[in-house]
Amino acid sequence: MLDEVYKEYGEYFYVPMTQGYSVAVPVTLGCSWDKCLYCDLNQGNRFKFFGLEEIENRLKILNKFYSNRKKPVERVVMAGGNPFCLDTDILIEIIHLIKTYFPQVKNISSFARADDILRKSKDELLELKKFGMGELSIGVESGNDGVLAFHNKGITREENYRALIKLEECDISYSTYIMLGLGGKRLSKENAIDTASLLSMVNPQVIIVVTLVSFKGAKLVEKIRNGEFERLSVLDSIKEEKILLENLHMRNTIFNATHKTNALILKGKLPEQKDILLNKINKALEEYDQRAMRNKEIYKWRNWSLE
Numbered sequence: 001m002l003d004e005v006y007k008e009y010g011e012y013f014y015v016p017m018t019q020g021y022s023v024a025v026p027v028t029l030g031c032s033w034d035k036c037l038y039c040d041l042n043q044g045n046r047f048k049f050f051g052l053e054e055i056e057n058r059l060k061i062l063n064k065f066y067s068n069r070k071k072p073v074e075r076v077v078m079a080g081g082n083p084f085c086l087d088t089d090i091l092i093e094i095i096h097l098i099k100t101y102f103p104q105v106k107n108i109s110s111f112a113r114a115d116d117i118l119r120k121s122k123d124e125l126l127e128l129k130k131f132g133m134g135e136l137s138i139g140v141e142s143g144n145d146g147v148l149a150f151h152n153k154g155i156t157r158e159e160n161y162r163a164l165i166k167l168e169e170c171d172i173s174y175s176t177y178i179m180l181g182l183g184g185k186r187l188s189k190e191n192a193i194d195t196a197s198l199l200s201m202v203n204p205q206v207i208i209v210v211t212l213v214s215f216k217g218a219k220l221v222e223k224i225r226n227g228e229f230e231r232l233s234v235l236d237s238i239k240e241e242k243i244l245l246e247n248l249h250m251r252n253t254i255f256n257a258t259h260k261t262n263a264l265i266l267k268g269k270l271p272e273q274k275d276i277l278l279n280k281i282n283k284a285l286e287e288y289d290q291r292a293m294r295n296k297e298i299y300k301w302r303n304w305s306l307e
Helices: 052-066 088-101 114-118 122-131 145-150 157-169 188-200 220-225 234-246 274-286 290-302
Strands: 023-026 075-079 107-112 133-141 173-180 206-211 253-257 266-270
Touching: 023 052, 052 088, 088 122, 107 114, 114 133, 114 157, 122 133, 122 157, 133 157, 133 188, 145 188, 157 173, 157 188, 173 188, 173 234, 188 234, 206 234, 234 274, 266 274
Parallel strands: 023 075, 075 107, 107 133, 133 173, 173 206, 206 253
Antiparallel strands: 253 266
8 A cells, every 4th residue: 555655756765864653744856956976875866746636645545544543643743855845825725734634733844955944035934934834854964064065065064053943943843863974085074074063063862873885876876986076985084073072062852863874883871871882983993893794784784674
């Protein structure tokens, strides 16, 4: 039954890590930007809005599938690379549809880019919050403008900052994705320090840490082959994470580095557990066995599609 709901999304279907237990409702396919060098998550799919009629058709199937569950559906995530790029009036209609088929829903979330947020006025954001938009997941990736420009992110550090502050002013919860290794070996330290300084200026509920992966269909692969971009080793990525964490000064944030791309699995609350997390990193660096870690990395990516 659910195969029909998610048929366009292919082998890899992504939702925000904070929304793993939410019901995913197909809203868009692909990303409205889709020009980042490092990214191949959309698997060649052009951006597409499914339309209200088709969204309702999928909701009917999902409603039937979850109708026999004892616990009602209370959390929904709009599926797609960045559904929040849609106009506010369309998003409100989608929210109404979701609440029609899942009337007890308490939180509706979505992936978003900074420019999706900046295009909306505060009044629009507040209206979306009033109707049930409860959390956004933002792909910040880096706080370094050189890194963002190299990867053709289409967003600057300042724009990321303004978007996150705008959400805070509207009291909309959000998590941020950041990426170890995005600066390569040349800008590793700068990537860590500048990303930490940006995040320390705002207050995300969760910082989600992932590690750069060279997807075979990504444009970054060509730059790796011609030597323009040098990837970090597993050891280098752990060292970068240490610099990042050392320079993070948060007030009340979850540091979540449990993503499968990371060499080291970490999770804790900042600032209370910062020293505990750093001690784990230091221990990993002391015990690092290059061959064992390399074999682990090869095995992990060989089994990516099975996880």
